[in-house]
Amino acid sequence: MICSTAFTTLGRAQAKALGHPGLPIAVIPHPFGARSREEVRALAEQCVADIVKLVSG
Amino acid sequence: MGTDARAAALEAPDDIDAINRLYRDKRWGDGLPVVPPTPARVERMLAHTQRAPDDVIAQVAPGFGAATVERIAINAVLAGCDPEALPVLIAATEAVADPAFNLQGIQATTNPVAVWLIVNGPAAERLGMSATFNCLGQGNWANATLGRALRLILQNIGGALPGEMDRATQGFPGKFTFCCAENEAASPWEPLHVERGFARDASTVTVVGAEGTMNMNTHSKEAEELLRIIADTMIHPPSNEYVHGGEPWIVLGPEHADVLKRGGLSKADVKRRLWELSKMRVDRLSVKDLLRARESRTSELGELKPDTLLPISVTPDAVQLLVAGGPGTHSIFIPSFGNTHAATREIEA
Numbered sequence: 471m472i473c474s475t476a477f478t479t480l481g482r483a484q485a486k487a488l489g490h491p492g493l494p495i496a497v498i499p500h501p502f503g504a505r506s507r508e509e510v511r512a513l514a515e516q517c518v519a520d521i522v523k524l525v526s527g
Numbered sequence: 528m529g530t531d532a533r534a535a536a537l538e539a540p541d542d543i544d545a546i547n548r549l550y551r552d553k554r555w556g557d558g559l560p561v562v563p564p565t566p567a568r569v570e571r572m573l574a575h576t577q578r579a580p581d582d583v584i585a586q587v588a589p590g591f592g593a594a595t596v597e598r599i600a601i602n603a604v605l606a607g608c609d610p611e612a613l614p615v616l617i618a619a620t621e622a623v624a625d626p627a628f629n630l631q632g633i634q635a636t637t638n639p640v641a642v643w644l645i646v647n648g649p650a651a652e653r654l655g656m657s658a659t660f661n662c663l664g665q666g667n668w669a670n671a672t673l674g675r676a677l678r679l680i681l682q683n684i685g686g687a688l689p690g691e692m693d694r695a696t697q698g699f700p701g702k703f704t705f706c707c708a709e710n711e712a713a714s715p716w717e718p719l720h721v722e723r724g725f726a727r728d729a730s731t732v733t734v735v736g737a738e739g740t741m742n743m744n745t746h747s748k749e750a751e752e753l754l755r756i757i758a759d760t761m762i763h764p765p766s767n768e769y770v771h772g773g774e775p776w777i778v779l780g781p782e783h784a785d786v787l788k789r790g791g792l793s794k795a796d797v798k799r800r801l802w803e804l805s806k807m808r809v810d811r812l813s814v815k816d817l818l819r820a821r822e823s824r825t826s827e828l829g830e831l832k833p834d835t836l837l838p839i840s841v842t843p844d845a846v847q848l849l850v851a852g853g854p855g856t857h858s859i860f861i862p863s864f865g866n867t868h869a870a871t872r873e874i875e876a
Contacts, residue, residue, distance in 0.1 A: 477694065479690070479691055483686065483691050484590070484692060487589065487686055487692075488591060503815060
């Protein structure tokens with residue numbers, strides 16, 4: 471699961487409700503709305519290695 | 528579907544203040560005092576359905592708690608409902624779980640969206656609901672407690688606690704309660720439930736993912752002029768409906784409905800005219816919202832250029848009309864969440 475910081479509480483609560491309390495969550499900074507496409511791309515590049523680790527871990 | 532899960536009894540002091548303190552501490556309420564759901568009160572409620580207490584009506588997003596008939600009854604007691612109201616809440620719980628309603632989105636969004644209940648058919652009168660003056664305001668026990676009970680079901684069974692899974696930025700007062708009946712007697716057209724394929728003598732509940740209410744006070748007595756004024760109100764750039772293709776609701780006061788009827792318009796005519804007149808130029812959207820609209824609506828409308836006219840909904844019949852309220856020159860516009868379709872279910876007689 472990938473959540474922005476403002477939605478991590480929702481992500482954790484929902485993972486628990488669906489029976490996966492230990493689900494790893496990749497957290498990315500909130501908000502997106504004010505960022506340019508380039509900034510979002512830079513953020514994605516920073517996160518991608520962590521996300522791959524979570525998915526393959 | 529059945530389950531062995533019956534609610535566990537909780538011992539509490541026979542003291543209303545202590546019980547409300549318990550509910551407050553556990554976050555089992557909506558911020559207002561509750562009626563203690565004693566086994567006797569819950570049993571009285573359960574006597575008004577043929578369904579077994581452990582029947583699961585739905586799994587309520589986003590926590591996917593099992594809404595058994597008994598749990599629905601407990602929340603109905605908490606909200607102060609009359610026992611006869613239970614079948615409305617069972618039908619409403621089934622309706623919110625319709626995939627087209629998108630309860631997950633409605634419950635967890637930052638958007639201020641409540642679930643508005645509309646009751647049609649003989650059940651409305653039987654339960655003493657208001658479809659006339661102040662029907663969305665305070666003062667009618669059935670309207671107030673039914674809307675409140677559904678909110679408690681969504682929160683206590685669905686797990687949508689503010690700041691946790693309910694991510695509403697501000698919310699709005701309709702999240703306490705939002706419920707009315709249609710004023711079928713004053714409507715010049717077929718009522719909502721008949722339009723949606725139910726028999727006229729059936730009773731139904733329709734659930735709507737509704738934002739707030741915007742009043743439209745106009746003394747206009749000319750149908751085309753009235754339609755233009757309503758359509759102008761519907762046009763607003765920061766709207767999920769224009770971005771995604773929505774399902775806007777117009778609650779016509781009986782006097783405005785009469786103006787339209789005297790103009791020779793059927794319900795379908797009114798929907799089509801409002802859909803046409805409320806088209807909005809794409810360049811009224813912010814640049815960021817235009818990107819969202821492109822993702823949602825390019826397949827429907829082709830390339831969105833600055834002068835493309837965006838319809839508020841994909842088709843004219845997605846514009847929804849309800850006749851409700853008492854005397855006066857008021858109608859209201861209720862924008863929907865955008866990514867949602869209203870759902871209707873028959874109420875057990």
